[in-house]
Amino acid sequence: MSTTLDTLIRLAAKRFGADPAQLRAEDDLFERLGIDSFQAVELISDVEDEFDVELPDYELQGIKTFAALAQKIDARR
């Protein structure tokens, strides 16, 4: 069964044209994907859609890694 983390990494890789096999749980997702603030906004929408959750932006401040974001998603499901 796919974990939240796996799905998140696949989702981010697909949107930004990265190789999911090269993305790790503890990677800084902004640096690793090379995305700016506008693309981060798109990613939040993708994540909310995929996992059917709402992620208030202020709860995402300070979240840098895929693992931390996956944890936040699970806390909202």
Next chain:
Amino acid sequence: MIDWTYSEGVYELTLATPPCNEIGTTMLADLRRFLDQIDRDAHTLILRSGLRQGFCAGADLRELYRGLCDAPKEQHGPQIRQFIDAIHGVMDDLDTLPLTTVGVVHGVCFGGGFELALTCDVLIAEKTARFCFPELRLGIIPGFGGIPRLRRDVGNGLIRDLLLSGRSINAKKAQAAGLVSQVVAGGEGITAARALAAQTAKFDPTARKAAKAFIKKLPADELLAERELFVRLAEGPALMAALKRFVESTDLRPYLP
């Protein structure tokens, strides 16, 4: 810059000022120029962004900061009021055009950009669209007419949520709240808007204009009250301090509320 085309009763107005269509004096003058030449017998105006980044990130905070830094303190109030009066004129004119106005939104639709979108009769959002009022972070409230216009469309609870938390909501939630009419896949917004324009073309012009005038009133008293409150807050020290932080920030993600 902005650009527009006109064909068979349909204007397509495209915002294309990098990084994300920030609304400053140039954008304001361009919008005024567009409005001053518009054929009021056309039937549809489609308002969209030509930039990947999104619809509009709001007011041009860098320009605002520079302008305030260059002016003596006693001029800050009059300077802000002059800009706010001009932007309210543009927003009110967009709001009350006798054409059916369709906003196509993707990505960032924040602050003044959200307020611009709210002047449209119908909003079509691509799935990436996010709507947000981050103004409290700057020590101000939305000042381009956003709260009264949003109040016209949705319940007070959602407005409080957006205003008092500064969080953004996605297209699906905006649709559920009645703010957005249609949610479409990325890149499909303009196709949906053109289809709506083709539908609009079938209607009797007199009935179409009368229907809009009947249902979409300008909340004039609230707009005036908002303008006064905005200017009062903007003259306080919190705005300058927040603008300074924003302009000097090296944060790569300044648009995340």
